[in-house]
Amino acid sequence: MNYGTKLVYLYHPKVLKSVGQTLNNLVMAKFNIVAYKSNQKRDGSYPICLxxxxxxxxxxxDLGLTTQENQWDESTGRFKRDKRLNPTYVRDNSLLNHYEERKDSILRKFAEERIDWTLNLFEEQFWGMSKQGKVYDFFITQIENLKATNHIGNAKAYARTLHVMGKYDDKIEERLFPEIDIKYVNAFNVALEKDKCGGNTRKYYMKTLRAVLNKAIKEKEASLSTYPFGKGGFEISTLEEETRKRYLLSEDLNLIKNSPQQNFTMEYTRRLFLFSYYCFGISYVDMASLTTHNIEKLETGEYIVYKRQKIKNQKGVKSIKIPLTDTIRGLIEWFGKNTPLIGDYLTPIITRDYSGEQLYEHIRSRYGRYNKNLKKLGVALGIERQKLTTYVSRHTMAMTLQSNKVPREVISQVMGHSNLETTNVYLDSFETSVVDEAAKLL
Incomplete structure (x- = not known):
């Protein structure tokens, strides 16, 4: 490839008002990477300039490199490929290639946004891009910070997203934030879709990428000018796919409530499922973290009071208060008498004195085993309509409250949701009984 003189034509046919305006909209710019011989340095070298x-x-x-006259090839605009003249020519030419790509990227942006740019504006954009941080490095820093502050789940999410981005982008380690624009995000989405990645999974990756970009903008590592989300940008919400509601019918729920198991593992699994259900569908991770310190005596009685691990550090997050009913108290007492609890934990999920990432992996391992046991319990009880999982207790609780006319605002509160939209994912648009009544009117 010849890296000498390049003519770049910026031409916008969409903005032509008539054929007679064609020549007025054809802008010619000329770029060269050269040894600037009018500014020779004391050692006889010349600065390399765009x-x-x-x-x-x-x-x-000025591109920050210098060359002796015998090292430079004017015809290619690069250092001569001769280690005897310049031992670092490979590295230096690679850097010049990078500058060439940066220049082309800026010109594409000017063309797409129909900017009548000046040389000063071009230089500002050129060095503005270089001052922005690298996406990969920022990701790694955020992952390390999250681990250091014990946000292991978020750290894993960031790491997974970065890994997937690298799968489709072999230049991810060199990407600068201005390159992560709407075109990049659209291409990333298309690549994921071609690889049979579902909408909800793509939504997960895009939300993580958006979070990283928001952090980078806040820390002045990135600029809003190329932000791919927000108004007029990529709409993450369009990726969401409706999932089948995962809740139990009342007869199946009653079967779990009233069918003690002879096998200890199955009985422990059954009681843990019910504990989650009676505690307003508490998640497995939150259930694992409960200790005696979460039991508080308030004016109206005793409650289990906690904040969801998932969002406890967000601003304005309120505690969830679960009335300590006789049923819940009975389950806690059963765990205390029949399982090897450690420390002050209320449930026997955490069985080792771990912390940080080690604790996170321990809970994940126990979570996988618990879901396998739930599946076995469902088979043992003959529940065929819905496979039992940790999510089923939460969904079933929400649907039970709705079927008993509990307002969705209340359901949202006890589930720890920040808005009703999240709660609506768990609930059908209408109860089937309402639909049945509507059908009678036809």
Whole structure:
């Protein structure tokens, strides 16, 4: 490839008002990477510059490299491929290639946004891009910070997203934040879709990427000018796919409530499922973290009071208060008498004195085993309509409250949701009984 003079034509046919305006919308700019011989240094070397020419005006942008006259190939605009003359020519030419790509990226942006740019604006954009941090490095820093502050789940989410981005982008380690624009995000989404990645999974990756970009903008590592989300940008909400509601029918729920198991593992599994159900569908991770310190005596009685691990550090998150009913108290007492609890934990999920990432992996391992046992319990009880999982207790609780006319605002509160939209994912649009009544009117 010849890296000498390049002519770049910026042409916008969409903005032409008539054929007669064609020539007025054809802008010619000329770029060269050159050894600037008018500015020779004391050691006889010359600075390497990007020379930009437009409308008879010229600007030299110093690229931070120098060359002796015998090291430079004017015809290619690169260092000569000779280690005897320049041992670092491979590295130096690679850097010049990177600058060439940066220049092309800026010109594409000007063309797409129909900007009548000046040489000063071009230079500002050129160095503005270089001052922005690298996406990969910022991701890694955020992952390390999250681990250090014991946000292991979020750290894993960031790491998974970065891994997937690298799968489709072999230049991810060199990407600068201005390159993560709407075109990049659209291409990433298409690549995921072609790889049979479902909408909800793509939504997960996009939300993580958006979170990283928001952090980068806040820390002045990235600019809003190329932000791919928000108004007019990529709409993450369009990726959401409706999932089948995972809740038990009342007869299946009663079967679990009233069918003690002879096998200890199955009985422990059954009681843990019911504990989650009676505690307003508490998640497995939150259930694992409960200790005696979460039991508080308030004016109206005793409650289990906790904040969801998933969002406990977000601003304005309120505690969930679960009335300590006789049923819940009975389950806690059974765990205390029949399982090897450690420390002050209310449930026997955590069985080792771990912390940090080790604790996170321990809970994940126990979570996988628990779901396998739930599946076996469902088979043992003859529950065929719905496979038992940790989510089923939460969904079933929400649907039970709705069928008993509990307002969705209340259901949202006891589930710890920040808005009703999240709660609505768990609930059918209408109860089937309401639909049945509507059908009678036809």
């Amino acid at each position: 020379r930009a020419t437009k409308e008879g005006k010229r600007k030299y942008i």
